[in-house]
Amino acid sequence: MIDVNTLERWLSDIHEPHIVVGYGSLMNTDSRQRFSAIPHDGIPVELKGFTRAWVTRSQQERQTYVGAMPDSNAVLNAQLLPSLMDPSLAQRERDYQFVSVSVADLHFDIDPHAEAMLLPWLETRSLWVCETLLQQPADEEFPVHQTYIDTCLAGCIEHAGDQEAVRFIETTQLWDHPRINDRGTPVYPRAGRVSADMYERIDRIMGAHLPDV
Secondary structure (H helix, E strand, C coil): CECHHHHHHHHHHCCCCEEEEECCHHHCHHHHHHHHCCCCCCEEEEEEEEEEEEEEEECCCCEEEEEEEEEEEEEEEEEEEEECCCHHHHHHCCCEEEEECCHHHEECCECHHHHHHHHHHHCCCEEEEEEECCCCCCCCCCCEEHHHHHHHHHHHHHHHCHHHHHHHHHCEECCCCCEECCCCCCCCCCCCCCCHHHHHHHHHHHHHHCCCC
């Protein structure tokens, strides 16, 4: 749970006018710093009104990633990420469209005093989520690569522990997909650097919560 002091330090560092609700590889600190020039930590959040699934196909990269789709009954876990919405982010998210969300769509596991500080501040920013442009489940030609999954789950774990990775799994659809283990030679071009210990944690979590895939 984020306390007031932690939030005050975070807010004092933020000058960007936009906040992206990152729900995939952007949750990984190393990946977003090296490939999207986003230097700040994320604030864990739940986004209501969208579901996450393995449906975003990259024609250029020949892979499938998670995408968000409107669903009034759904919720997904994510992070709030300050952004300038610069060309590097636009290139990274070229298979998505940025759609606006409201503060009312967000739910935080946060100290009440910190929340009272954060919500009015968010009202002064533009909030965005990347909605997938086309819904195309993974197949043999456009598989899911393990290093992309690792990047997402390591980002969850580093910010909010193993249970955050479990929430990612539980709020993501279409796990029964073709998957390639590319850890030896990453094919995902924005893979976060993941330690051997983190691989073990990810494998343990996936084995417990995705036993049949």
